[in-house]
Amino acid sequence: MDNVDDARDELEKILNETEYTNYSDQSSTIFSIWLEKAKIWIADQLDQLFPALKTTSMLAGPILTIIIVITLLLMVTVLFFVIRNRSRKRKFRETPPLQSTQEIDWSYQMHVTEAMKQEDLEKFSSATRHLFIALLLYFHEKEWLEARIWKTNWEYYEELKKVNQQSADQFQHLAYFFDEATYGEREVQKEDYVQFQKEVMKYLSEADE
Structure with a gap:
């Protein structure tokens, strides 16, 4: 029983160590960092296209997130049709x-x-x-x-x-x-x-x- 308690205490100690905590935090926030960078990039593009539009105030809101999601969906759709078209052409040429x-x-x-x-x-x-x-x-x-x-x-x-x-x-x-x-x-x-x-x-x- 003492061995079990010792092992549990040792595991809790490892989980509370700075290196493990930093690694966990880094893994959980990588998507958030990427999303924030994407927001900033899109905001910059909108600023160039529409100078009168104040996009900096949109960064904290859901608007840019929606734009990013729509852009990703469009990219996936385009990629699907490109791959499909190449597959059709390959069969057309080879079969x-x-x-x-x-x-x-x-x-x-x-x-x-x-x-x-x-x-x-x-x-x-x-x-x-x-x-x-x-x-x-x-x-x-x-x-x-x-x-x-x-x-x-x-x-x-x-x-x-x-x-x-x-x-x-x-x-x-x-x-x-x-x-x-x-x-x-x-x-x-x-x-x-x-x-x-x-x-x-x-x-x-x-x-x-």
Whole structure:
């Protein structure tokens, strides 16, 4: 029992020592120091933009804190979209849309038929894939590009640009949606699929006219 009391007394002594107290205080106030510096920096910027505005009186109030929180949220939002955009571009440049010889051996009409079957089953991600490949093979049939298993959507886009810039831009837009549907980043909803289908069928309907 005496050993327990001695250990407790020793622990209390350590906690009350200046070095430990200073370390604890430093850890607990680091955010406050950063926040205060951020307030001063923002106040300086506001002073430069609006000289008539007296920002020094705002430092002790919640206004600058709100501004800082909003700024941080905006920064996080921008960072999210930048990372997302880079990820989309990387997939667009690196991932071939055709994954097997069977897909390229089918005609684009066969892919359209399969897309309709998947649509009836409400498997919109699969239907999206077949429709996109149908469009790709349609462009191949028109000799606007040359479909190959190893080619990426970026390479197809570059080929289309040489023939039809408007179609190339539309293809790029559809390819981004295809990438999100195929690689699991986006669960395709019926409304999204219907819009995608309309845009693809604008091209494919030309072949039936």
